[in-house]
Each structure stands twice: as structure tokens, then as C-alpha cells.
Amino acid sequence: MALAEVMATPEVVRGGLGPGAGRRRILRRLLRDRSAVAGMVVVLAFVLGAIAAPWLAPQPPNVTDFGNRFAPPSMAHPLGTDHVGRDELSRILHGARLSLGMALSATLGITVLGLLLGMIAGMAGRFVDSVIMRVVEVLQSLPLLILALVVVGLLGQGLRNLIITIALLGWTGYARLVRAMTFKLRDREFVEAAQGMGASRLRIMVRHIAPNLVGPVVVLSTLNMGSVLLAVSGLSFLGFGVEPPTAEWGAMISEARSYLDKAPLLLAWPGLAITLMVLSFNLAGDGLRDFLDPRTESSRH
Amino acid sequence: MGRYVARRLLVSVPTLLVLSFCIFVLVSAAPGDPAEELARRTSPAGEVTEASLAEARSELGLDRPFLVQYSSWLKGAVAGDLGDSFTTKTPVADEIRQRVPATAQLAGLAFLLVMVAAVPLGILAALAHRHWADHAMRFVALIFASVPGFVLAYVLIIVFATRLRLLPVAGRGAFDTYVLPAVALAVGPVAVVSRLLRSSLLEVFVEDYMRTARAKGLGGLQAVVRHGLRNASIPVVTLMGGLLAGLLDGALIAEVIFAWPGLGRLTFEAISQRDHPMILGVVLFAGAVYIVMNLLVDLSYRLFDPRIRVEAGGGVG
Amino acid sequence: MRRKALLLAVLVSLVAAACSASETTDTATGGTPDLNAEVRVAANEDTWPGGGTGAKAYHYMYVLNANIYEPLVYLEADYTLRPGLAERWEIQPDGITTRFFLRKGVTFHNGQPFSADDVMWTWGVRQPEGKTLGTVANTLGPDSVKKIDDFTVDFTPAQPNLRIAEQIVHPEGAIVPKGTHNDTMPVNGSGPYKVVSYTPTQGAVIERNDSYWGAKPKVKRIVFQFLPDPQTRLEALRAGQADFVIDLPPDATRSIESDDRFRVVQSKPGRNHLLYVNKLEGRVTSEKAVREAISTAIDRKAYVDVVLDGNGEPGRWMAPESVLGASADTVKPISQDLDKSRKLLEDAGWKAGADGIRERDGKKLSVRLLGQQEVPESSLLVIQANLKEVGVDTVILKTPDGATRNSLYASGKGDFDLDLEPPNQNDGNPAFLPVLRMSSKSATNVQFAPNAAPVTENGPSFDAEVDKALAAKTTPEVQQAAANMMKILSNDDHLVIPLAGANRIYGMSKNVDLGDPHPSFTNQTWFSLTKTSGS
Secondary structure (H helix, E strand, O other): OHHHHHHHHHHHHHOOOOOOOOHHHHHHHHHHOHHHHHHHHHHHHHHHHHHOHHHHOOOOOOOOOHHHOOOOOOOOOOOOEOOOOOEHHHHHHHHHHHHHHHHHHHHHHHHHHHHHHHHHHHHOOHHHHHHHHHHHHHHHOOOHHHHHHHHHHHHOOOHHHHHHHHHHHHOHHHHHHHHHHHHHHHOOHHHHHHHHOOOOHHHHHHHHHHHHHHHHHHHHHHHHHHHHHHHHHHHHHOOOOOOOOOOOHHHHHHHHHHHOOOOOHHHHHHHHHHHHHHHHHHHHHHHHHHHHOHHHHHHHO | OHHHHHHHHHHHHHHHHHHHHHHHHHHHHOOOOHHHHHHHHHOOOOOOOHHHHHHHHHHHOOOOOHHHHHHHHHHHHHOOOOOEOOOOOOEHHHHHHHHHHHHHHHHHHHHHHHHHHHHHHHHHHHHOOOOHHHHHHHHHHHHHHHOOHHHHHHHHHHHHHHHOOOOOOOOOOOOHHHHHHHHHHHHHHHHHHHHHHHHHHHHHHOOHHHHHHHHOOOOHHHHHHHHHHHHHHHHHHHHHHHHHHHHHHHHHHHHHHOOOOOHHHHHHHHHHOOOHHHHHHHHHHHHHHHHHHHHHHHHHHHHHOOOOOHHHOOOOO | OHHHHHHHHHHHHHHHHHOOOOOOOOOOOOOOEOOOOEEEEEEOOOOHHHHOOOOOOOOOOHHHHHHHOEOOEEEOOOOOEEEOOEEEEEEOOOOOOEEEEEOOOOEOOOOOEOOHHHHHHHHHHOHHHOOOOHHHHOOOOOOOEEEEEOOEEEEOOOOOOOOHHHHOOOHHHOEOOOOOOOOOOOOOOOOOEEEEEEEOOOEEEEEEOOOOOOOOOOOOEEEEEEOOOHHHHHHHHHOOOOOEEEOOOHHHHHHHHOOOOEEEEEOOOOEEEEEEEOOOOOOHHHOHHHHHHHHHHOOHHHHHHHHHOOOEEEOOOOOOHHHHHHHHHHOOOOOOOHHHHHHHHHHOOOEEOOOOOEEEOOEEOEEEEEEOOOOOHHHHHHHHHHHHHOOOEEEEEEOOOHHHHHHHHOOOOOOOOEEEEOOEOOOOOOOHHHHHHHOOOOOOOOOOOOOOOOOOOOHHHHHHHHHHHHHOOOHHHHHHHHHHHHHHHHHHOOOEEEEEEEOOEEEEEOOEEOOOOOOOHHHOOOOOOEEEOOO
């Protein structure tokens, strides 16, 4: 998690969508970045695949066929079958559903927590600010995966606990970013003008500050999706993820370990799927960041 | 400077206190009874009786009220005594001390690898800006930043240990046993750090003093090394705290795969065995290490950029 | 231009740095056993410190244990007894006491001579400290062990138990020299190997004890390396980092066998995969018809194929067949019979619902299946698939660690119906497992409550067999009693559902051999380990 934050933060803080950026120009600029487009296309493909998994998948993901274990790729099973004869493609597709859903909900939780607490810290005055920042410092001074492992290990494994843990531990980077930007925006003319007109803090937050945060937060969230995916699969790999027979990529890799010798592809498919999904989120986020950052833009021309 | 360090260290005391309390609550509320674990473990057939359970409970001090347990643990912790492990009966501090070298060496080597590989790669990419090599390196870097560490670890084992027989599969021993886990650990961070260095170098390139330097006739590499690198290192140094954190987190998984007897495996075992003092000890220790590391990182800003005055406030980064 | 040149230079140096090669050598095979050989063993997790070095436990690492320390009586690979530190033993006229006649002229590794005092220390003095072997804990008290003379010891249990000699074979009951305390790692035993070094979580080195009283081991040194992940152990063998691997992954067995650099040695089944059924009131499995339906729904052949890749046999007994001797036939094999299974459920009022899952009075027929850490995920999936065929839904609870599992199992509150476990027969007493897990007197019985009233009609006759087993004077008698218990559990009451017997699988280089793979890993000895000199 830490790495994605750093990847996103420094440039993003400086950039940000100006209030008057034309939508069409932005889109055109973004589309010029081919790798970002490729990333978004793959993300979109994963999303569509995940949504359509029940129709796309040749089989339901948990149907076993003990007579047909470790089948090589074929027409009936494009990615082969696993150690209990389940169709690997079906499991990868349903795994996309789960992984995306999990990463999205965790990222959503992180974003909401980070936005709220960051804006509150930026607007609510010194005392509240220092309390929130102390919490941020506490959480940021901790090894997150170790802590996540402790929390999930103690709460008990399972999807819900995994998401809660990641959300509760991961919001600090967002809060810092949002707070810093709130500080900056607070002193801008349009905010000062609104203040002068007697707008409430809440109104200023919602009407003037929040819209300006959308860009950077989208970038951070996009990049963060990758890290969340990696964290989830890591915890799953260690055995703190979902219960079998649920198709989840990290858990699939963990299972495939036992058959590494006989069927290395069973480790390769979910490994590739995770890598590809994380990669496409990173590409998309990278591209988004570049075009949102006026400085890199200028150095490009 | 001294005041700043003192203030930072002082602030870390409540941090650790809050942390320890949270973990203590979590550990006590979690399912799984360490007394039952102990009773089961001390009986080879895995038998637990009412009597052995009660005995184990009193032996572990779990028959006391929660706050009494916490305060007595805290008293010990202040004096450097983190209590005895429920499972091995040896002092937690000793266990941690025994495991630290393995993890420190691994993470240290990985850190070294990151620096040795990422700095040239970052410079290279910056110099090759808009060249095909830059695009290729960006792509490769992003791929490596996206591969889960445990997948990479197995790929490395299969290629370099099993097929090529160049390196040992797992275990900690001679220097060659360090290579695979350290590489598995370093690859992701190399990708990230080199990208960061590249982009901050690119920013520095357009700054006035760089233009001046080049106008004075300093060659590309000279300008980069003499002016660019120093200024471009600031974001990289900022990353250092996060990088070391990432390495410690990565070590957790790498240690499980490579049978590395470090803190990561200790944590994993402690959780599996509901070894409360050990869990507390490991998390606190890791927290303390982080705090010190982050402090060092913040202090090192001064080295790289005298314009930053740390006394001005804690909110660097 | 200059930038390009620099780019090239850096690239070249990177490539040069990446290309460094080293040589590997292959070892030839053939020749006679090399008495000076060193065998590098990739072993499972280091369990030695599992019991801690504190007040209550020591010498836990079974592998090392069987080599460094010795019990009074060894348990052979066919589950017969062999004299260890006791040369012979006999039941005394009082009908309760077992008298052990100790071996003379044995010294511990530290030179201390072995005598009855050491047995007293291990079994008597230390008892109050809690160092009691669980299998005899019920019957053996602190005053039960008496020294008759320097080489004669009496074990008199508080209640009749003629199984003492069979029950003290566990390495936990091995004799340590008098004065050994638990707060330090004991390194002195009397066994065929001595400790050279031990590094927790990393490895251990043991060396032949040249003054051993019996047949001496045929290799000089064994270097253990602890690699907890079975796949890593396999790769260690392939990479030439280990000569010998304990517990190969079953699915890798064939490819190792077909590789002419290696050989695979398998024991007979010693680990029996079983379903323990929770019959507490309120569970669907408290219904006998449901239990029988589950038992007859299981395809044991498929289980062996999928879970063990064929390295085992379909389950029939609760323990290895050989412990039951001639009485093994008392327990009948259970074959898959889906029609019978469906009919049983149908007759009990469980009717097929819309989604194929049966229901009765609006309640779905769903069972919670618990699989602890060491249970392979595939075994749970086989059960789930089998049960689905007869309309039973299965919720899998694969627990990541022992603590979570134990909290589910804790006295009388276990929220699950089936528990899949692969217990290991590491005891010479044929009735060991059924008594341990199912006797109402046992603290670890599956009713989760000591002395709970038997739920099924055959509970009383089961307990009668337990008493018979304790009082049996001859081996066939106790074998019959044990077989009767297993019949009640698996054929009559369906409380223990046998799934499969799993072999122990060892992989090794061609020049290494293990002659007597023990079905029980706990009791494995390394006397037969040999390595022929190669290069």
C-alpha cells in the first residue's frame, strides 16, 4: 500500500484539475497516452468479464470432475482444469468478479474514509486536525501487511473481515493528500469569496473543495486498486482469505502451489491474471497522473 | 535539530501506547484460547482436561482481569521485558532478538539491491526520455511492480534453483541462500524507485540551475550527477520510509516461502499459535523500527536539501 | 548523441553483470553403503521447540527424537513391539503391573550409565511437573512407577491397563538421563545418533553414536534442514540441495519416480483420513440416517485418486489394518451406494428441494465441514461434491490455524457437523485411536464433553469394549476389542466415517535408501538409512 501512495502522491499534490479544464480537451489528451488507454481497456475488459462471468464462463466455477483432473487446455476447457477437475477459465472469470469487487469495496472504503477525514482535518481547526494526524501517524508508522495479518488472523478469515481490515488500515495516504490539498484550496480566492459570502464550512467542503479533489483522488484510487489487489491476494495466499471452494486468485495460487510440479499452469493463470489486472490499473493510473500533472505535461512537449 | 528529534521521539511514545492497547484488546477478543493451546501442546496426545485448562490459564496469567493483564504487561514492557512467549516459554525479547538478524540482513540486502539497480535505471530512463528505451523500461518496470511477490518467488525458485541449479531453493545459510529471497523482495521496489527517480530527474532537468549547468558546458552525465541527482533524490528519500516498510511487509511472505527464520515467520507462527505476548512484541517492535526509520528518513532530508528545515514542523511529506 | 552513448554503456554493463554462470556437478550412483556418508534431509517444520524449553516439555522433534532418545520399547513398522531400553517385560501375577527388565551396559551420550534411576526420573519424578505421556495419563499416576532394583522397574497403573508396554513407545516417553531439566534443551539421549548442533527453525546435525548398544546406523551424519513448505522440499531434492525429503507432495510422487535420479519409498498407510461426526443434540448429524447417508455417499476410490494421487488406499478402518491383525475383517468396507444414500434420506423425510438440496419442514439439509490446517483443500472438495450428489449441501470451514479450529471444538459448543482429520497411529495399542477419540472417558472425545452420555444405542457396548481392551492379556484379544469398537463406530453407528489410508512418502536420491519406512512418522527410525558412495 505504501508504495502506491508514494507513486501517486508527490506529483498529484502539485497538480489537480483546475476549475475550468475543458472536458473534451482532457479526454483528448488522455487518449493520446497509448499505454494509459491500453490499461483502461484491459481494466474495462476485466470489469465486463467479471460482470458477464456467469454467461461467459463455460461452467459454473465450482463444478468438479474428478475424472478430468489437470486436463490441458482444450476447446472445452480453454485454460484446462484444476486439481479437482474444475474449469480453470470459469474460475479465473469468477475470480475476477471477486477480486474486483473486493478491491473496489476496499478502495471505496479507503477513499471515503480518506476524503472525509482529510477534509475534516483540513477544515475543522487545529485540535481536530492534530487528533486525526496523530492517528495517521500511528497507522503510518506500522507495517501494514503484518498488522493486516494480525487483524485478519485474530478477527477470523473471510471476505468481509479482509475488506474491513484493508479499509481501516489503508486510508491514511488519502487523508494526508486530501488534507494538504484542502489547505491549499482553502486559501484560494474562490473559497475565500465563498467564505466571505457567509457559506458554511460544510457547504464549502461539498461545493468548493470536494470537486477539486476528484482528479487526484481518482488517480490515487486507480493506482491503489493495484496495491489492494496485491494485498488481498497476499493475505489469501497466506491462508487468511476466502473459504474454499470460492474462486479467488490469491487462494487459487495458494492451492496451485501443491501442484506446481504437475501443473505449473494452474499457478501461472491466476498469477498472470493478478499481474495483468494490477498492471492495467497502474498503467491507467500512471497515465491519469501524467495528464493531470501540468509539469510533466510541459516537459513532454 | 536535537529538539526536533526529542519531540518526534516523544510523540512516538503515545503512538506505541495506543498501538499496544489496541493489539491487546484485539488479541484478547479474538477467537482461540491460548490456554487451551498450551494445554493441548503440553500433552502429546493433544488432550485437554478441565484441570489442565485451568492450570494453563493461571500459568499464562489469563485468569486475571483484562486491565490488570494489560498494566502488568505494560510495566514489564517499559522495563524492556515483553513477557514470555506462551509457546516456547522463553522471553519474547530474546526470540525477537534471535530473529532480527535474519530479517535485517534480508531486507538490508534487498534495500541495497534496490539502490544499486534503481539509481542507474532511473538515470538511464531519464536520459532516454521519449526514446524507445524509456518506454520499454517503463513497461517492464510497471510489470515488475505488478507481479505479486509470491508468484515471482516461485518463478525464481523454478528457474534459478530447480532448472539452472545455480542457487539453493530455500533456507538460510551461506551467501548464495540470500540471493533468491532478496531478489524476490527487491524487484517490485526497484521498479517503483527507478520510475520515481526518473520522473523527479525529468522535473529537475527543466529547472533553471540545470539549464545553467548545461549552458556552462557540463556534459549530460556530469550535470546529472553533480546537480540533478542531488535534487532529484529528495522524493526518493521520501520514499525510503515507505520502501523499507514495503520490504518488511514483503519479507513476511518471502520468509514463509524461502523458509527464512526471520521476524515474518515469527509473526506468522505467533498468530497461528495465539501467542499473545509474541504477537504484541512483534507488532510493537515493528512499530518502533518504523518510527525510528521514518525519523532517520526525515532527518536525511537535510542532507539532500538544506532548504528544508525540519524544525519548521513535523509535516514533511 | 552523448546521451545515447551513455545509455549504451550502462546497458552493456547491466547485461555483463547479469551474465555470470557457475558449474554444477552430477553425482554418480552405485557402490556399497558408505559408512562415512552424510545424508542431507529436507524435513518438515521444526517442531522441536513446539513444546517449548520451559517447565513442561522437551525433545519434541520426533524425527530427531527417534534417533537421539530411546523409549523402553520400540514400535516397529508393522506395529509389533521391539525391545528398546527394556530387554523384556511381563505382566506380574497381580494382573495389573507391567515389569520392565532394563538393558545393561548402556550409556547416555554424556557418558552417564543408564539404570532404573533414569526411568524413575523420566516417568516418576517428573510426573508432578506435568511430564506425562497423554496416552497413559488416565491410568498412570506419580506413584505408579517403582524401582525394584537397578535394572528392574514396575509400572502399576491406578486402574487396570495392560497396554502400558504398547503405549510407552511414543518418543515422548523416551528416557532422558537423571537430572535432565526441561529449562534447557536436552541433548543427551542413549540413541543411535548424537546431537552435534541444533539451530532452531533452521536445521540440526546429528552424528552416529559409535558406542551405541545395538546395531549401529549405516550413515555417519544426518543434516536436517527445516523446510516447512512441501513444494520447497521437493525443489530442494530436484536442485540437489537435499538427498532425502520427508513427506513429498503426493501429486509429485510420480514425476519423482519417473526421474532416474531419484527414488520414492512409501510406507503402508499409517495416517487415516476420517470424518468425525458431531452427534450433539440439535445437529442434523445427530440423526443416524443422515450419518449413514453421508457415509454411503462417499466415493473412497475417488478420494484416494484426487487427494492422494493414488498413494494410499480406500478407507475402511480407523487405524492401519495391521494393528488389528486377524480381527481386521470384523470391520466391513463401506462402498459408495448413492441409491441407498438417497433412500435413507428420503425415508427420514428429507425431500429434494427445488435447487437439488434436500429439505424437511422448511429446513435445508446442510452440513458444516471442518478441515484443519493440515487437511488438503481437495479432500474437502471431494466430500462436498459427493454429498451434493445425494442432495446434501456442504459449507466448508477451512481453518487457517489450530487455534481457530480448537475454539470451534471446545467443550460442547462446536458449530460444525463433520470434522475431517488425518490422525496418525503412533501407538502400539490397537485400540489407541478409538479410545482416544470416542471413549466417553477420554478428554478428547468427539462428543466434546468428557463423560457425556452416549447418544447412540451402541454407546454402552462401545465402552464395554474399551474396558475389554484395557484388560486384554493377549494381543489377539485386544485386537478383537479394537476391531469391535471400529465396527460400532464405522459400520453400526456411523460416527467415524473412514475415507482413506495415506502412505508416508519419502523422496531420495538414487544412492540413498530407507529400508523400513514407518507408517507412523513419529516412530520412524533411521537405522536402515544408507547412502552408497558415488563420486
